[in-house]
Amino acid sequence: MKRFLALIALVLIFCTSFVGCDLLPSPDVEDEESSSVANAALDNIPEYSGSIYITINDNKPSFTAEEITTKAYEFYSPLDSLERCGYAEACIGKELMPTEDRESISHVYPTGWEQARYDCVDGGYLYNRCHLIGFQLTGENDNELNLITGTKSLNNDGMLPFENMVADYIKETNNHVMYRVTPVFEGNNLLASGVLVEAYSVEDDGEGICFNIYIYNAQPGVSIDYRTGKSHLSSETPEETTTEETTTEQQIGDDEEAKFILNTNTKKFHKESCSSATDMKEENREEFIGTKNELKELGYTACGSCKP
Amino acid sequence: MKVIVCIDDDCGMLFNKRRQSRDSKVIENIRDFTDTLCITPFSSKLFDDAPYKVKIDEKMLEKASERDFCFVEDKDIASYEKEIDTLILYKWNRRYPSDFKFTLDLEKAGFSLASVLEFEGTSHEKITREVYNR
Numbered sequence: 001m002k003r004f005l006a007l008i009a010l011v012l013i014f015c016t017s018f019v020g021c022d023l024l025p026s027p028d029v030e031d032e033e034s035s036s037v038a039n040a041a042l043d044n045i046p047e048y049s050g051s052i053y054i055t056i057n058d059n060k061p062s063f064t065a066e067e068i069t070t071k072a073y074e075f076y077s078p079l080d081s082l083e084r085c086g087y088a089e090a091c092i093g094k095e096l097m098p099t100e101d102r103e104s105i106s107h108v109y110p111t112g113w114e115q116a117r118y119d120c121v122d123g124g125y126l127y128n129r130c131h132l133i134g135f136q137l138t139g140e141n142d143n144e145l146n147l148i149t150g151t152k153s154l155n156n157d158g159m160l161p162f163e164n165m166v167a168d169y170i171k172e173t174n175n176h177v178m179y180r181v182t183p184v185f186e187g188n189n190l191l192a193s194g195v196l197v198e199a200y201s202v203e204d205d206g207e208g209i210c211f212n213i214y215i216y217n218a219q220p221g222v223s224i225d226y227r228t229g230k231s232h233l234s235s236e237t238p239e240e241t242t243t244e245e246t247t248t249e250q251q252i253g254d255d256e257e258a259k260f261i262l263n264t265n266t267k268k269f270h271k272e273s274c275s276s277a278t279d280m281k282e283e284n285r286e287e288f289i290g291t292k293n294e295l296k297e298l299g300y301t302a303c304g305s306c307k308p
Numbered sequence: 309m310k311v312i313v314c315i316d317d318d319c320g321m322l323f324n325k326r327r328q329s330r331d332s333k334v335i336e337n338i339r340d341f342t343d344t345l346c347i348t349p350f351s352s353k354l355f356d357d358a359p360y361k362v363k364i365d366e367k368m369l370e371k372a373s374e375r376d377f378c379f380v381e382d383k384d385i386a387s388y389e390k391e392i393d394t395l396i397l398y399k400w401n402r403r404y405p406s407d408f409k410f411t412l413d414l415e416k417a418g419f420s421l422a423s424v425l426e427f428e429g430t431s432h433e434k435i436t437r438e439v440y441n442r
Contacts, residue, residue, distance in 0.1 A: 172330055208326065211324050211405075
């Protein structure tokens with residue numbers, strides 16, 4: 001938890017005022033000095049206890065005067081070395097909002113995608129592919145830089161109401177809203193612990209929209225291993241076989257010849273046993289026998305879930 | 309008095325001291341009931357172009373007469389329950405965050421639904437207006 005707090009804190013130390021703030025660091029950046037300052041500031045961040053979000057810094061977002069603009073834009077951080085999303089930021093106006101229905105995003109497999117079904121989850125499935133900046137705001141369909149693995153509760157109970165509020169405000173007023181979503185990963189975890197969401201309406205200086213919240217990537221009744229995304233009912237112990245599978249599966253060497261499954265759309269390569277390889281659309285699927293280095297030269301990157 | 313309130317699916321009214329949502333069609337629709345509306349300073353900007361007269365007073369709920377229509381965004385009306393004979397709810401049919409809610413238990417307070425109207429808003433697909441009397 002301390003490491004987790006330190007990561008959030010890196011964000012929060014920029015949240016003390018609107019002045020003098022720099023862009024948020026990418027989530028995998030840490031340094032000891034920042035962490036120690038931040039830990040002191042984060043003593044009040046509680047563990048998840050049933051409330052899906054908490055407010056941060058008295059709901060004041062950390063956009064600087066230089067950042068705030070009425071010119072619409074959107075920015076998505078590149079994936080880090082573990083293929084995890086970084087922050088996504090936009091100045092949202094009507095000009096960025098979608099004019100067509102959302103298309104399928106089921107071919108995207110964000111890190112930590114270990115889907116599971118539980119009766120206690122509305123709709124059954126634990127995980128959603130969560131847009132960092134919601135589709136209704138910027139119309140991004142299957143942008144893998146904007147999709148993380150999130151619980152049903154994070155998506156529906158946590159993020160969606162805030163997205164609704166921002167979207168309807170923009171539609172009604174024709175104003176712009178600065179909007180930033182930062183997924184927070186602890187250490188090398190593949191599943192985000194939560195997301196920090198900041199928003200500020202521009203033309204009315206925050207009178208309409210102004211918030212800074214942290215939403216937990218949690219699900220009532222389900223215990224989650226954030227290292228992998230695997231889960232079990234809170235009332236049960238995790239299956240031993242699940243752990244063994246994770247720990248004993250060997251990674252293939254860079255120059256070792258092996259069979260891989262390619263997704264020609266996402267440019268990811270997978271082990272044959274990977275669930276992403278099984279679920280892949282046929283038109284995007286291709287078999288490849290060769291080395292990982294050869295694939296990297298062809299522009300492919302390794303799946304963050306099966307880690308070939 | 310007659311009270312008008314806008315709420316979301318969770319009976320929310322405000323989040324972080326800001327209204328959850330707004331729609332110019334609601335402002336227009338209020339004209340169905342009255343040509344004079346009481347509001348607090350919190351709501352004043354909403355009614356800059358309202359097609360009726362607006363009276364602004366922080367203490368409107370204390371001062372309202374039986375015939376007055378009060379548009380309430382930032383007050384808990386539960387403590388004025390006995391003075392209210394008509395309640396008009398505009399429902400956004402959306403879920404927004406909220407930290408200030410509509411707390412009046414309509415059934416316990418003896419209100420009964422008198423009419424329902426659905427209409428499209430400027431920024432909302434469907435707004436439901438419910439009128440309760442007792």
